[in-house]
Amino acid sequence: MQKQAKVINNKKPLGPRIRKYWQFYLLFIPVLAFVIIFHYLPMYGIVYGFTEYKVGMTPKFVGLDQFRKLFGIVASDASEATKMLAARKSQPFWLAFQNTIVFSVIKLLLNTGFAVIISIFLNEMISTKFKKVTQTIIYLPHFMSWVVTASVFTLLLAVGQSGLVNNLRRSVGLEAVNFLAEPGQWKIWYYIINVWRETGWQTIIFMATLTSIDPGLYEAAAMDGAGRWKKMQYVTFPALGNTIITVLILNLAKIMNLFESVFVLQNDAVRNATNVLQTLVYYEAFNSGAVPDLGYSVAIGLFRSIVGLVLMLICNYASKKVRGRGIM
Amino acid sequence: MAKQKKIEQYITPAGKVVSGPPHLNAPKSPYEPFHFVNGIIFILVCLIILVPIWKILVDSLDLTTGSGMRLFPAKFGFDGYVSIFSDKSLLQPLGISFLTTISGTFLGLLLSTIGAYVLIQWDMPGRTLLGNILMFTMIFSGGTIPTYIVLNNLHLVNTIWVVILMPAINVYNLVLMRNFFEGIPASLFESANLDGCTPWQTFYKIALPLSKAALASIGLMFAVAYWNDYTNYRLYASDRNLYNLQMKLRDMIASSDQPSAVGGATENTIKNAVIITAILPFMILYPFLQKYFVKGINIGAVKE
Numbered sequence A: 001m002q003k004q005a006k007v008i009n010n011k012k013p014l015g016p017r018i019r020k021y022w023q024f025y026l027l028f029i030p031v032l033a034f035v036i037i038f039h040y041l042p043m044y045g046i047v048y049g050f051t052e053y054k055v056g057m058t059p060k061f062v063g064l065d066q067f068r069k070l071f072g073i074v075a076s077d078a079s080e081a082t083k084m085l086a087a088r089k090s091q092p093f094w095l096a097f098q099n100t101i102v103f104s105v106i107k108l109l110l111n112t113g114f115a116v117i118i119s120i121f122l123n124e125m126i127s128t129k130f131k132k133v134t135q136t137i138i139y140l141p142h143f144m145s146w147v148v149t150a151s152v153f154t155l156l157l158a159v160g161q162s163g164l165v166n167n168l169r170r171s172v173g174l175e176a177v178n179f180l181a182e183p184g185q186w187k188i189w190y191y192i193i194n195v196w197r198e199t200g201w202q203t204i205i206f207m208a209t210l211t212s213i214d215p216g217l218y219e220a221a222a223m224d225g226a227g228r229w230k231k232m233q234y235v236t237f238p239a240l241g242n243t244i245i246t247v248l249i250l251n252l253a254k255i256m257n258l259f260e261s262v263f264v265l266q267n268d269a270v271r272n273a274t275n276v277l278q279t280l281v282y283y284e285a286f287n288s289g290a291v292p293d294l295g296y297s298v299a300i301g302l303f304r305s306i307v308g309l310v311l312m313l314i315c316n317y318a319s320k321k322v323r324g325r326g327i328m
Numbered sequence B: 001m002a003k004q005k006k007i008e009q010y011i012t013p014a015g016k017v018v019s020g021p022p023h024l025n026a027p028k029s030p031y032e033p034f035h036f037v038n039g040i041i042f043i044l045v046c047l048i049i050l051v052p053i054w055k056i057l058v059d060s061l062d063l064t065t066g067s068g069m070r071l072f073p074a075k076f077g078f079d080g081y082v083s084i085f086s087d088k089s090l091l092q093p094l095g096i097s098f099l100t101t102i103s104g105t106f107l108g109l110l111l112s113t114i115g116a117y118v119l120i121q122w123d124m125p126g127r128t129l130l131g132n133i134l135m136f137t138m139i140f141s142g143g144t145i146p147t148y149i150v151l152n153n154l155h156l157v158n159t160i161w162v163v164i165l166m167p168a169i170n171v172y173n174l175v176l177m178r179n180f181f182e183g184i185p186a187s188l189f190e191s192a193n194l195d196g197c198t199p200w201q202t203f204y205k206i207a208l209p210l211s212k213a214a215l216a217s218i219g220l221m222f223a224v225a226y227w228n229d230y231t232n233y234r235l236y237a238s239d240r241n242l243y244n245l246q247m248k249l250r251d252m253i254a255s256s257d258q259p260s261a262v263g264g265a266t267e268n269t270i271k272n273a274v275i276i277t278a279i280l281p282f283m284i285l286y287p288f289l290q291k292y293f294v295k296g297i298n299i300g301a302v303k304e
Helices: A002-010 A014-020 A022-050 A065-071 A078-090 A092-123 A128-143 A146-156 A164-171 A183-211 A215-223 A228-252 A260-265 A277-286 A294-323 B033-060 B079-086 B088-119 B127-139 B144-153 B160-168 B171-182 B186-194 B199-207 B209-228 B231-236 B245-254 B267-302
Strands: B009-011 B017-019
Touching: A014 A022, A022 A065, A022 A294, A022 B088, A022 B127, A022 B144, A022 B160, A022 B199, A065 A294, A092 A128, A092 A183, A092 A228, A092 A277, A092 A294, A092 B033, A128 A183, A128 B033, A128 B267, A146 A183, A146 A260, A146 B033, A146 B209, A146 B245, A146 B267, A183 A228, A183 A260, A183 B033, A215 A228, A228 A294, A260 A277, A260 B231, A277 A294, A277 B144, A277 B231, A294 B127, A294 B144, B033 B267, B079 B088, B079 B267, B088 B127, B088 B160, B088 B171, B088 B199, B088 B209, B088 B245, B127 B171, B144 B231, B160 B209, B160 B231, B171 B209, B186 B199, B199 B209, B209 B267, B231 B245, B245 B267
Parallel strands: none
Antiparallel strands: B009 B017
16 A cells, blocks of 8 residues: 555656657657547537538538438427327338348347357367368458459349359249349348358457367366267357357447448349448438438438447446456 | 477376367267268358359359359450450559558558557556547547548548548557557566667667567558458549549449450459459468468457
8 A cells, every 4th residue: 555655656747757758749649630630520520410511502500400300200299290200110211220230230140150150160170270271261251342242242143144043043943033132132142141251250259269268178078978069068158158248249339330231232222121321321412313411411420320339338338247348 | 300290289187198189189089970070061161152252263264254153164264354454444443452552551550550659658648548539439430421521621532542541540450559569578668768769769679570460460451451442432532533443343243334355355254353353462362371360350359
């Protein structure tokens, strides 16, 4: 106690310490400049969410009108409002919000589930060489951009002669299907493509956990008469528990960021049914046909950022509870 | 003496020395059915990953209009790739991809290492505040449209600068770098200081040479991000003259924007050849640098 207090008292006064580090502050200026220009100035830009801002005109302050429009509450009296609430399910905004959450959560669960299964079985492999080659191959798609991934599957799922999947269907007597042009099929393939690209990469973190399991545990289990399945069930799988929760929390915090993977797989036929918040912002602002009201897009973006922030804080809290440290 | 192959050795609690994890080693024969089935499963998994890529590769070398699955091209030829290198509308995106990747990776590493180096100065007043200023950007963002408006006011929209400068500040990578620097013994920095090194000298004579592995993995993360960047181009630099390979590829697949073909190359050949070109640099590097690719995620997993 005494000693610690003494150490703190030994600290030099603030002035000389700042002077001692002046060169470091100088070094930090470029980093700070980048962060301010690309992150903090745009944060100021959220004020446009409270304006009507058509391109080429000066923004006009409209208070919360953009958000009323967003949530579908533009009605003047109560009965109108109820009707509006009933109709809001079909609104692009609510559908996009719902899609954002559904796509991300299902994708996260599928990827994590498959990654866990693959890791457990990969861990049982005897030949180190075969294991290494397998790992090299399953990490591979992660380094292909989303554009490349989407292009590969667009060609693979094409209706024409070159489409692999439809060619297989034809050869067994089925009709060709334009998979990416029908919302239901599109969603299924969206998940398949995600699993194809990301599952292998996700195994890295699980494999790291598995290699750190104390081999003594397996021996003890063997002595108690456990076979391979029992060992997997009672030693391997529980060891992964904490890692699985960590991965879920870390990724849950980021689910509102969904953009590129959806955007590059979309086409005109499925766009309205598969929009997520970020793609909706893009189409409203850059591709809506009419003169876009940027204020409305900013409002959607702001809503997304706030939900993201809340999720991040919840996940940070959960992470502190589960593993004793936050995610930030 | 014959060079002996090094085998990973484990010591069991009973004191036996075995090669490989004991639970796999044990008294069983490696040829039991489980391992056979397990092997088959993973061959299938690998095929699922490789078949689409193989199909694209075959079609990029095939001068017919495309077919289902062929193991090898029906009519072999490099005309698809020749077309890329003889068409300016394809060559320029390729050049822009290389230019932004190289300059951006350099700039990104510079900012990450400098930022990380400042943030490990424990005694520096305001260190926590500076760290928090960076961290906050990871949990809250203004969104794409405010960013667009700001960049537009700064006259950065539709310039090459926005796609080079913007991804260069990556707080996540900066934090990874800081975690790595924290592992360097503080006494090394102190002794450099006592020997009269300025902070800048300590940075590039002590900190950087000791972090080659981290520089490699974080540099690769930047390089992949720059090469694969599509979102920043689409949102802030969608001018045709600034297209990188990803933008060009997306246009070719999504619309009828077709480049001029050379020789026997069909539309399908060129599309596939562009896809292969877009993944080739990393496919070539990847087997040699895999450990650095993987290390990045592990630095992050161990300390965040």
